[in-house]
Amino acid sequence: MKIIEVVSDTHKKDFLKVPKLLYKDDKYWVCPLDSEIETIFDPEKNNTFKRGEAIRWILYSANGDLIGRVAAFFEKNYASVNFQPTGGMGFFECIDDENAAFKLFDVAKNWLDERGMEAMDAPINFGENDSYWGLLIDGFIHPGIGMPFHKTYYRDFFENYGFRNYYNQYAYHKDLTKVHVFPERFMKIATWVSKKPDYSFRHFKYKEKEKFINDLVTIYNSTWNEFKDDFTPLDYDEMKKSLEKTKPFIDEELIWFAYYNEKPVSFFLLFPDLNQILRHMNGKMHIFNKLRFLYYKYTHEMTRIRGVVAGVDPKFQNSGIESAIFKHLYHIFKKKPYYKELELSWIGDFNPKMQAIYEAIGAEKMKTYITYRYLFNPDAEFMRYKDEMKKMKK
Numbered sequence: 208m209k210i211i212e213v214v215s216d217t218h219k220k221d222f223l224k225v226p227k228l229l230y231k232d233d234k235y236w237v238c239p240l241d242s243e244i245e246t247i248f249d250p251e252k253n254n255t256f257k258r259g260e261a262i263r264w265i266l267y268s269a270n271g272d273l274i275g276r277v278a279a280f281f282e283k284n285y286a287s288v289n290f291q292p293t294g295g296m297g298f299f300e301c302i303d304d305e306n307a308a309f310k311l312f313d314v315a316k317n318w319l320d321e322r323g324m325e326a327m328d329a330p331i332n333f334g335e336n337d338s339y340w341g342l343l344i345d346g347f348i349h350p351g352i353g354m355p356f357h358k359t360y361y362r363d364f365f366e367n368y369g370f371r372n373y374y375n376q377y378a379y380h381k382d383l384t385k386v387h388v389f390p391e392r393f394m395k396i397a398t399w400v401s402k403k404p405d406y407s408f409r410h411f412k413y414k415e416k417e418k419f420i421n422d423l424v425t426i427y428n429s430t431w432n433e434f435k436d437d438f439t440p441l442d443y444d445e446m447k448k449s450l451e452k453t454k455p456f457i458d459e460e461l462i463w464f465a466y467y468n469e470k471p472v473s474f475f476l477l478f479p480d481l482n483q484i485l486r487h488m489n490g491k492m493h494i495f496n497k498l499r500f501l502y503y504k505y506t507h508e509m510t511r512i513r514g515v516v517a518g519v520d521p522k523f524q525n526s527g528i529e530s531a532i533f534k535h536l537y538h539i540f541k542k543k544p545y546y547k548e549l550e551l552s553w554i555g556d557f558n559p560k561m562q563a564i565y566e567a568i569g570a571e572k573m574k575t576y577i578t579y580r581y582l583f584n585p586d587a588e589f590m591r592y593k594d595e596m597k598k599m600k601k
Contacts, residue, residue, distance in 0.1 A: 208274070208307060210314055213263035219245065221265050223490065225276040226300045229358065235349050236356050237482040241490040244298075247333055248278070254445055258283045260322070261333045263298070264314055266307060275301035275308070279315035280333040281324055290595065291325035291587060293580070297339060299330050301364070308364040316583065326582045328373060329365070330355065335449075337515050341376045341553065346574030351513035351550040352481040354378065355576065362577075370579035374592040378552035378574035379565040383512075383540050389533060389568050397534035400527040407469070408535050411462035413454070420446050422464055422471035423518075430518035456481050456504060460539045461512060463532045465523075472520040473528045475536070480511035480550070507545040514551040517561070529564050557593040 213222050223241050230236035248263060250256040259282035266275035281294035296315040301308045319327050332339040338353035342361055350356040381388075389397075401408065411419050420443060428440045450457075458479055465473040484503045488496045503509075519528060540546055551570055554561050582589055590598065 208269060208310060209267045210264050210310060211267070213248075213265060218263075218265060221273055222263055222276050222298075225265065225273050227490070228273060229300055229302070230356075235347060237350060237486045238488070238490040240485065240488070240492055242492065247339075253334060254442075255280075255282055255334050259286075259333070262318060264311065266301070266311055274304070275299075275311050277301075277311040277315050278333065279318045279327070281319060281322060282333070286324060289326065290590070290598075291582065291584075292323055293326040293328055294319040294322070294324040295331040295333065296327050296329035297331050297333065299361070300358075301361075303358070303360050305364060305367065308361075309368055312364075312368050312581075316581070320583055325584060325587070326580055328578060328580050329370065330357075331578060341576030341578045343574065343576050346378065348573070349511075350482060351378070351511065351552055352478060352485075353513070353515070354550075354552055354574075365577075365579050368581070369585070370581045371589055372591065373578045373580040375556040376553040376576040376578065377556070377562065377572050378550055378576075379554065379562075379570035380573040381549040381551070381565075381568060381570040382547070383549055384544075384547050388537050388540055393530055393567050393569075394534065394537070396527050397530035397537075401531040401534055405468050406528070406531065407466045408531065409464050409466070410535070410539075411457075411459045411464070413457070413459060416447070416450065419462075419464065420450065423474050423476070426464075426471050426474050426518040426520055427516070429520050453478060455500070456484075456509070458543075460543075461536070463535050465528050465532055467523065472523045473518065473532060475514065475517045475529070475532050477512050477514045477536070477549075479509035479546075480513050481509065483509045483511060510545055511548045511550060512546055514549065524560065530567070533568055555592070557596065 211218065213219055223244060227238060246252045248261055259280060261278060261280035263278045264276065265273065268274045276298060277296060278298040279294065279296050286292045286294060299311060301311060316327060330342050339355055341355060342365060343355055343357045344362050347359065400406065424441050424443050424446055456479055461477040461479070463475050464471055484500055487499060487503065492500070517529070549570070551565050552574070553576060554565065580589070
């Protein structure tokens with residue numbers, strides 16, 4: 208076997224080719240756009256490079272066949288606030304060969320070790336955690352846009368190498384075709400909250416995007432700052448750039464905000480499941496596929512929705528404000544019956560409040576992912592995420 212750093216255009220093409228070879232007969236896997244993957248590793252386009260480094264490798268067999276790939280990276284904020292400096296590994300794909308997998312894990316570990324890291328989390332993204340984060344271990348069905356899909360044998364690779372469960376992630380699914388989309392008790396609470404005179408609710412409008420992006424950034428930063436010291440505040444320009452990428456398929460009526468006396472206090476961001484169109488594209492968006500994209504979009508090929516992220520100002524948590532937002536979404540689902548399924552992903556096992564909300568609307572836990580951590584020093588103390596958070600707060 209021979210491992211090579213990705214440096215040339217040919218190497219980049221081979222990096223993109225690996226999963227296409229591995230999953231070519233899998234009816235559920237969806238190839239992400241090649242351009243999207245390349246953007247992640249482009250310092251000119253990925254702002255995470257301002258705070259870190261990334262590298263990629265491809266693995267060939269003795270006879271020159273492509274058999275695997277992996278990336279390693281670190282981001283200074285993420286690295287510095289853990290009990291040990293921690294980097295990341297991601298975009299791992301490999302044939303069913305433990306020796307090949309370990310060779311890829313080793314090269315990532317050694318590169319991170321040389322840069323002062325003492326642990327690596329995997330499989331994760333070099334960027335926001337709403338995409339390409341966690342290893343799928345249960346629920347090998349259609350993946351929502353941005354959610355990972357993996358070979359069933361990968362779990363053994365990770366755990367046999369010594370990776371340990373840092374936290375679980377869950378995807379909840381809700382059937383929107385049923386007559387009563389949400390339970391009656393939930394709707395009563397939602398109606399009661401939404402009628403309070405100090406509250407108002409509005410869906411996103413692209414022509415007012417500056418206001419809504421500012422509101423989202425304000426809520427997000429107040430919400431997620433509560434979770435961990437490694438939190439990196441969301442930046443307006445980064446959020447604007449991310450939103451612009453979604454413009455071709457965004458549905459304004461699936462993004463809702465709640466206000467208290469005109470102050471933004473909660474939001475819920477849902478996208479149509481672009482994977483239902485991308486499954487026809489094989490990673491390419493040339494002129495012919497752009498025309499196909501428009502056809503699929505306007506014939507409602509996207510019948511699923513993914514709830515990507517939500518936020519509630521800490522002062523308004525447990526107020527029922529989330530249920531009121533779902534009430535407004537309920538009316539949208541009724542208005543647009545071509546949406547038949549809602550995926551809510553992902554929710555960490557350290558966030559029981561959000562799990563309770565999703566279960567209250569009748570959503571079922573359908574998929575489980577694991578974010579693993581590997582400590583370079585086997586004698587170092589391992590802590591799961593929620594235990595680490597508790598210790599940090601002491």
